[in-house]
Amino acid sequence: MPELPEVETIKRELEKAILGKKILEVCVHHPKVIREPKVEKFKKGLTAVTIKNILRKAKVLILELSNGKSLVIHLKMTGQLVYPGNGQKSRVSFRLSDKKLLDFNDQRLFAELRLLDDWRKLKFIQGLGPEPFDINAGQFKAMLSQKKSKIKPLLMDQTFISGIGNLYAAEALFRAKVHPQRPASSLSEKEKELLFKEIKDTLIEAIQHKGSSVDQYVQLSGSPGDYAKYHKVYDRKGKPCLVCKTPVQRIALGGRGTYFCPKCQK
DNA sequence: AATGGGACCTGCGCGC
DNA sequence: TGCGCGCAGGTCCCAT
Numbered sequence: 001m002p003e004l005p006e007v008e009t010i011k012r013e014l015e016k017a018i019l020g021k022k023i024l025e026v027c028v029h030h031p032k033v034i035r036e037p038k039v040e041k042f043k044k045g046l047t048a049v050t051i052k053n054i055l056r057k058a059k060v061l062i063l064e065l066s067n068g069k070s071l072v073i074h075l076k077m078t079g080q081l082v083y084p085g086n087g088q089k090s091r092v093s094f095r096l097s098d099k100k101l102l103d104f105n106d107q108r109l110f111a112e113l114r115l116l117d118d119w120r121k122l123k124f125i126q127g128l129g130p131e132p133f134d135i136n137a138g139q140f141k142a143m144l145s146q147k148k149s150k151i152k153p154l155l156m157d158q159t160f161i162s163g164i165g166n167l168y169a170a171e172a173l174f175r176a177k178v179h180p181q182r183p184a185s186s187l188s189e190k191e192k193e194l195l196f197k198e199i200k201d202t203l204i205e206a207i208q209h210k211g212s213s214v215d216q217y218v219q220l221s222g223s224p225g226d227y228a229k230y231h232k233v234y235d236r237k238g239k240p241c242l243v244c245k246t247p248v249q250r251i252a253l254g255g256r257g258t259y260f261c262p263k264c265q266k
Numbered sequence: 267a268a269t270g271g272g273a274c275c276t277g278c279g280c281g282c
Numbered sequence: 283t284g285c286g287c288g289c290a291g292g293t294c295c296c297a298t
């Protein structure tokens with residue numbers, strides 16, 4: 001579930017909490033989450049190195065290290081970073097120079113850790129489209145104009161535009177009053193402009209509220225983000241639309257649960 | 267090019 | 283009460 005606002009929240013907290021600290025020890029409790037290199041090499045490359053820089057690219061976290069390597073973290077759906085942690089449910093724990101633990105948790109084992117010489121060469125990173133904050137309205141409109149696919153799956157396509165997932169796609173489309181099944185190229189210029197604005201506004205508001213805690217996401221401290229209470233359609237099936245009171249509908253689109261108001265969104 | 271399905275996983279909530 | 287099932291969604295991969 002973590003999308004751009006949740007990962008950005010964790011990134012900002014990591015900067016305050018662990019930047020400049022050294023990793024003393026790496027405890028691997030579940031090797032599956034380590035995608036590369038092999039566990040022993042992974043541990044060796046992370047031991048006795050200092051965390052020099054912390055970056056976010058779309059939904060991916062990157063810790064640049066003093067040995068020139070980078071720890072690349074994709075939380076996927078249930079990944080969590082918790083500091084200070086207790087190691088209780090962690091898949092991998094990092095003992096830092098302040099003796100505290102940075103816990104990497106992941107109930108469903110979809111998340112991925114990589115220790116890389118150059119994160120820029122990672123295929124997934126290279127394939128990422130621009131983040132909403134990297135483009136202007138004119139560029140966004142031009143990107144949509146050639147696309148015949150449905151707008152909601154398109155917004156979730158990380159190679160098209162990056163950082164938006166199922167939740168914020170639904171929220172932004174509601175705020176722009178655009179039906180999730182509309183072909184992207186069918187949006188009017190005004191609709192495209194409004195959608196672009198609502199995408200950015202939704203993401204910014206979510207960051208201000210430290211993300212949406214539905215399912216598993218927590219802030220670095222382990223406490224939830226509180227943006228979920230501001231959701232207008234996501235996970236509100238059958239509940240009255242906050243604008244017109246029509247029950248919010250849920251349909252499957254591209255295999256994903258899609259929430260929208262059938263009256264407000266045309 | 268667009269779309270649909272399955273795979274990866276675990277735990278929860280539902281219906282019987 | 284207990285069990286089996288569907289579902290949750292980020293990404294990849296394959297088929298049409």
